[in-house]
Amino acid sequence: xxxxxxxxxxxAIYPFDARGIAKRFRHAAIFGALDSLRPGETMRFANDHDxxxxxxxxxxxxxxxxxxxxxxxxxxxIVIDFVVG
Numbered sequence: 733x734x735x736x737x738x739x740x741x742x743x744a745i746y747p748f749d750a751r752g753i754a755k756r757f758r759h760a761a762i763f764g765a766l767d768s769l770r771p772g773e774t775m776r777f778a779n780d781h782d783x784x785x786x787x788x789x790x791x792x793x794x795x796x797x798x799x800x801x802x803x804x805x806x807x808x809x810i811v812i813d814f815v816v817g
Contacts, residue, residue: 745774745813750783759786766790766798769816776803777812790814 746765753761765775777783782805790798797817804811 745776748775748777750777750779759789762786762790763793766794766814766816769814771816773816775814777810777814779810779812780808782810783812787812 746769748762748765750758750762762777769775787800790800799813799815799817801813801815802811803813
């Protein structure tokens with residue numbers, strides 16, 4: 733019997749690997765994941781390219797509610813933390 737997922741700490745980091753999601757569904761999946769985060773939680777986003785248009789959309793949609801911090805920014809290997817405030 734599987735236990736339900738519990739948000740026990742607000743400092744939780746949730747991985748989100750965009751490389752495994754079909755391109756036509758990526759942005760909707762990312763916004764859905766961000767919408768489900770609680771204040772203090774982080775989505776650690778991995779991708780194979782720098783998602784500059786997505787970052788602009790996130791800034792427009794969430795403003796200062798979501799901070800964006802690059803953890804890795806190399807060709808073919810992008811890791812960004814999105815933290816809900």
